[in-house]
Amino acid sequence: MWQALHVADLLRQKGAETEIVPMVSSGDVDLRPIDGKRSVGVFTKRIQQALLDGEGDLAVHSMKDLPTERHPSLRMIATPDRETVHDCLVTSEGIDLDSLSDGARIGTGSRRRGAQLLRVRPDLQILPIRGNVQTRLQKLEAGEYDAIVLAAAGLERLEMHALPRVTLSLDIMLPAPGQGALALEVRSGDDSAIDRVRSVNVPATAACTVAERTLLAALHGGCLAPIAALGTIDQAQLQLQARVLSLDGQECLQAADQLPVDLQGDQCEQAAAELGRRVAADLISQGARTLIEAGR
Numbered sequence: 171m172w173q174a175l176h177v178a179d180l181l182r183q184k185g186a187e188t189e190i191v192p193m194v195s196s197g198d199v200d201l202r203p204i205d206g207k208r209s210v211g212v213f214t215k216r217i218q219q220a221l222l223d224g225e226g227d228l229a230v231h232s233m234k235d236l237p238t239e240r241h242p243s244l245r246m247i248a249t250p251d252r253e254t255v256h257d258c259l260v261t262s263e264g265i266d267l268d269s270l271s272d273g274a275r276i277g278t279g280s281r282r283r284g285a286q287l288l289r290v291r292p293d294l295q296i297l298p299i300r301g302n303v304q305t306r307l308q309k310l311e312a313g314e315y316d317a318i319v320l321a322a323a324g325l326e327r328l329e330m331h332a333l334p335r336v337t338l339s340l341d342i343m344l345p346a347p348g349q350g351a352l353a354l355e356v357r358s359g360d361d362s363a364i365d366r367v368r369s370v371n372v373p374a375t376a377a378c379t380v381a382e383r384t385l386l387a388a389l390h391g392g393c394l395a396p397i398a399a400l401g402t403i404d405q406a407q408l409q410l411q412a413r414v415l416s417l418d419g420q421e422c423l424q425a426a427d428q429l430p431v432d433l434q435g436d437q438c439e440q441a442a443a444e445l446g447r448r449v450a451a452d453l454i455s456q457g458a459r460t461l462i463e464a465g466r
């Protein structure tokens with residue numbers, strides 16, 4: 171809801187009025203453990219169906235929840251400003267990773283988060299957790315876990331500034347492709363929506379996230395694999411760093427590369443995609459496919 175209202179606000183600044191159509195996704199209500207096929211697209215499918223059925227004209231997704239395989243009748247056409255990309259450790263005391271007791275119970279259903287934590291703290295117990303941010307916080311509070319890992323973006327959007335949490339550094343926890351960014355999707359061919367929605371696109375965010383998502387797609391990992399990637403722009407250079415891990419964190423392949431981009435140019439997203447493919451190829455040459463297969 172926050173994200174939809176935010177996009178409505180951005181569109182209003184560009185002179186376009188909108189109406190919010192609230193919806194509950196299965197990711198909000200299905201609390202069963204994460205499982206291969208069933209868990210792909212749980213936060214986005216319901217909303218995409220509403221677009222296809224004409225219940226709405228614009229879908230607002232968390233980009234990291236949106237599978238990379240595109241629907242033939244839908245188009246992701248804009249990526250507004252990005253929130254913080256980091257993950258953070260949430261505990262009742264606000265302690266850091268080093269201060270967690272030996273064998274502490276960590277709630278995360280994300281293989282990417284679990285593997286990166288185990289890489290630096292092999293003693294931790296990684297336990298499944300599901301639901302939206304509020305549900306996960308309730309489970310922490312109830313004592314089911316000693317800590318949980320959440321995206322800073324979600325907490326900042328929900329204005330949970332008082333929540334005891336520490337930011338995990340990028341050396342320890344590289345984010346999911348698209349983390350902190352929004353994906354705006356419309357029906358392909360809906361030219362009036364496309365024109366208006368394009369006006370809130372931020373080219374720098376689009377370039378970074380295209381690189382991250384192209385890498386993810388090239389690895390055929392799907393959104394559940396232990397794959398982390400982050401694109402950044404510094405002095406007209408687009409940089410992409412990425413990691414593929416074994417589930418126990420004992421193996422960790424890393425790659426990074428960069429190329430010059432012209433954010434005003436119309437070739438920018440193609441260049442970003444090229445960078446994503448290049449970094450993916452590097453990881454594949456190091457054996458990423460085997461790690462990803464083993465982690466299924």
Ligand SMILES: NCc1[nH]cc(CCC(=O)O)c1CC(=O)O
Nearest residue numbers: 232235320321323324349350351
């Ligand atoms: N999988 C749920 C989800 N989807 C997007 C966010 C956070 C906001 C974002 O990354 O854009 C979250 C919660 C979390 O991972 O902590």
